[in-house]
Structure formats: C-alpha cells, structure tokens
Amino acid sequence: MTGTGRVLYVIVCAAGPAGDVGKLVTMAQDDGWTVQIVATPNALDFIDVPALEKQTGRPVRSRYRKPSDPKPPRADAIIVAPATYNTINKFAQGIADTYALGLLAEAPGLGIPVVVQPFVNSALASRTPFRRAVETLRDEGVHVLFGPGQFEAHPPSAGADRVDSYPWHQALSVIAQITGVPDNPAANPIRRWDQHTDARTLATILIKKHETMPRRILARLSAAPGEAVDADTLGRGVNATPEQVAEAVSRINSHAEAFGFIPLVTFEGAGYLIDPSTAHVVADALAQIDR
Numbered sequence: 001m002t003g004t005g006r007v008l009y010v011i012v013c014a015a016g017p018a019g020d021v022g023k024l025v026t027m028a029q030d031d032g033w034t035v036q037i038v039a040t041p042n043a044l045d046f047i048d049v050p051a052l053e054k055q056t057g058r059p060v061r062s063r064y065r066k067p068s069d070p071k072p073p074r075a076d077a078i079i080v081a082p083a084t085y086n087t088i089n090k091f092a093q094g095i096a097d098t099y100a101l102g103l104l105a106e107a108p109g110l111g112i113p114v115v116v117q118p119f120v121n122s123a124l125a126s127r128t129p130f131r132r133a134v135e136t137l138r139d140e141g142v143h144v145l146f147g148p149g150q151f152e153a154h155p156p157s158a159g160a161d162r163v164d165s166y167p168w169h170q171a172l173s174v175i176a177q178i179t180g181v182p183d184n185p186a187a188n189p190i191r192r193w194d195q196h197t198d199a200r201t202l203a204t205i206l207i208k209k210h211e212t213m214p215r216r217i218l219a220r221l222s223a224a225p226g227e228a229v230d231a232d233t234l235g236r237g238v239n240a241t242p243e244q245v246a247e248a249v250s251r252i253n254s255h256a257e258a259f260g261f262i263p264l265v266t267f268e269g270a271g272y273l274i275d276p277s278t279a280h281v282v283a284d285a286l287a288q289i290d291r
C-alpha cells in the first residue's frame, strides 16, 4: 500500500466492471492515495475481496460498523465506480440503507468531493428517475460523469462488451482536478488526445484554466489542423507578441503534460500547429466551453 495520508474511498456497486476495480486502486495508489474499498452488499459477488484487501492493505467494507467498533478514517474524496442505476437513484433520494449509501448521504454536507461514474444501459439511462437523479446530484455539487465525452450508456445486453473500456482513469482525473492531488502523468506518460475517452473532458478543464489569448491561439490552430502558423502571424491574430505566444503555448503544454498527455501544440519548422488527430478534441472542448 502506498499513500500520502489522503484517503480515497472507492465505492463499488454491483455492475459489470466491478471485478476490475483493482485497476482504479492501482492508478489511485500511483497518484499517492490511500485507498479504502467500500462495496455495496450486492457488489460482494462481483469482486475479489481477498485480492482487494491485499492490494489496499485495508478490509473491504460493506456493512455499517458495530457501535463499539472504532471509527474508520474519514474520506478526503469519494469515487463511486461502477455506479449502478439503483445506487445512483437512491443516493439522489437520500436513502441510506447500505453502508455505501450512508457514506454518500453525508458526503455533500461534509464537503467531501464525490465523483460518480455510472455503468448503465440505455434502457435504464432513459428513465425519468435516473435522469432526475443525475440532475439532482449535480445540483448538490456531485460530479456525475455521464454524457458525451464521459460515460455513455450502452445498448441493453451490450454491457459485457464495454467492461474493458470502462474509463476508470477519468474518475481519477476529475478527483485530481477537484482535490489538487495531481494525477500522476507517469501512469500514462504518452497519452494521445485522440485515443482516450476522457480527453475531451480534460481538454475542457485544461482550456478553462487559460485566458482569452491562449484560447484564441488554440481556436486559430485547431481550425486549420496540421497547418504551421509562425509566431508573428499567430501573435497578430490574437493581439500578442511572439514572446507572449511562446509563453502561452508553453503553459498550455505544461498542463497537457501534467495530465499525462502529449503536447497539444507542437512547433515544427515554420511555426506552431495542432496535429489533425488532436485538433478535433480541442475544437470540441472549445465548443463545449462556448456553449
């Protein structure tokens, strides 16, 4: 078990990807978190409890403690993944009839950041109770990673095909953003912007960090994928000196690197450019921000 003393609770529900939750544990430990697994009682059938206890060095918890048992350490952050239709709906309604839901019931009131990453099919996701639950939780400040660029519902009976691509890393990246515990780029040192389901979300977060001028540089370059634009021309278009352009590009790329991604903007021969495979991610993120 590694750890900085900051405790991440990973709440695992009874859905297909639950058996792979050890992947999230590994990534979180690489980022310096001490991980506490909490399983819903139904999820116990989906996970390898002894393997997870060995990996985390802590008991997997699924029931409320006895009043005489010592209090476990408080969570600094909580990820619910995979989050079921059942647990999401109950969390939104304030039901606390499992230990997992009891933790979630208090978390927003205690100011503990919560990221919920669902795994549901489109039949469940289309239901009014589910859509309302997502909205209610977001209104309370819970980060529900559901929708384009995040987890998207699969057709009924197709869940098994989606287990391997379940984006565990995305939940952790969002927790890293919220808590300031840096996402460890070493875990994914050369991530390409066109090959990760969380790239658009991260590009949006990254671009939001920057002021108007760097954003206009990204808009100009992503509108002409692969076309090199020299610093003077780029600067004239955004009211900046070539030095300011260079500095803005350098800061954008430092953030990309901190997320474990290759640079967004590269310099080749005549000037700056955004690779065609990256440009559409940038353009999508800019459009998302402008909406």
Ligand SMILES: Cc1cc2nc3c(=O)[nH]c(=O)nc-3n(C[C@H](O)[C@H](O)[C@H](O)COP(=O)(O)O)c2cc1C
Binding pocket: 012, 013, 014, 015, 016, 040, 041, 042, 043, 083, 084, 085, 086, 087, 088, 098, 119, 120, 121, 124, 159
């Ligand atoms: C093999 C299997 C796979 C399941 N997959 C899902 C799923 O992907 N998403 C979901 O919301 N429920 C799924 N369910 C149903 C949940 O397990 C069920 O709603 C359960 O009550 C959820 O309990 P929990 O939310 O306390 O973990 C699955 C059930 C089984 C037996």
